[in-house]
Amino acid sequence: MKATLASLFAVALFVVVPFAQEKTPTPDAVLSDLRAGNARFVSKQFKRPHQTAERQHELATGQNPEASILTCADSRVPPEIIFDQGLGDLFDVRVAGNVARDPEIASLEYATEHLHCPVIVVMGHQKCGAVSAAAEAGTPPGHLSSLVDAIKPAIDAAAKLPGDKIANAVRINVQNVVKQLREAKPILSEATAAGHLKIVGAVYSLDTGKVDWLPDAAAAQKTSAK
Numbered sequence: 001m002k003a004t005l006a007s008l009f010a011v012a013l014f015v016v017v018p019f020a021q022e023k024t025p026t027p028d029a030v031l032s033d034l035r036a037g038n039a040r041f042v043s044k045q046f047k048r049p050h051q052t053a054e055r056q057h058e059l060a061t062g063q064n065p066e067a068s069i070l071t072c073a074d075s076r077v078p079p080e081i082i083f084d085q086g087l088g089d090l091f092d093v094r095v096a097g098n099v100a101r102d103p104e105i106a107s108l109e110y111a112t113e114h115l116h117c118p119v120i121v122v123m124g125h126q127k128c129g130a131v132s133a134a135a136e137a138g139t140p141p142g143h144l145s146s147l148v149d150a151i152k153p154a155i156d157a158a159a160k161l162p163g164d165k166i167a168n169a170v171r172i173n174v175q176n177v178v179k180q181l182r183e184a185k186p187i188l189s190e191a192t193a194a195g196h197l198k199i200v201g202a203v204y205s206l207d208t209g210k211v212d213w214l215p216d217a218a219a220a221q222k223t224s225a226k
């Protein structure tokens with residue numbers, strides 16, 4: 001696994017070099033840009049930045065995305081549209097249920113270490129099919145069990161809370177993954193401790209288009225248990 005990852009990084013480094021001349025924005029500046037982009041999406045007042053031929057050609061020599069987004073593969077949750085961003089702006093890692101196993105963590109490590117991405121957003125969404133599948137009894141078909149196993153701790157925690165079980169599980173799953181990434185040694189944990197990286201959780205509403213930014217897990221658990 002290590003050798004494979006190392007080769008992946010070596011190849012990726014060779015092919016995709018970040019723009020050394022561009023200054024890395026602070027995590028807070030990036031989050032504020034994402035909030036503004038989502039507000040434009042909600043009101044449908046799009047800017048649609050960075051979607052010109054010029055931008056496309058400029059990116060052929062490297063990339064300098066401002067945020068990594070770990071979100072669901074669900075077709076209704078495309079980060080560039082939800083945050084009104086363009087080419088080269090977001091480093092997307094998409095997998096059903098926005099879980100973080102080795103390939104997802106490795107991708108986020110690459111964005112953090114080599115592209116100097118200062119923010120990781122872990123974004124779940126309303127009525128997530130992967131979370132619903134994990135909540136169902138019995139053995140899921142095909143390869144679904146690998147996702148279900150990763151989401152199961154959130155299902156178990158949500159079972160103890162009042163309110164909508166799936167909505168609670170979606171939120172807790174995000175909080176679990178945020179915690180998992182913050183503790184992922186050595187790259188993500190060290191970048192977080194040094195203040196170079198902020199890892200935040202969010203839940204996207206299919207109804208309103210709004211991204212609800214989550215407080216830290218400990219505080220949120222207390223609030224939802226009221």
Ligand SMILES: [Zn+2]
Pocket residue numbers: 072073074096097125127128129130131
């Ligand atoms: Zn989903």
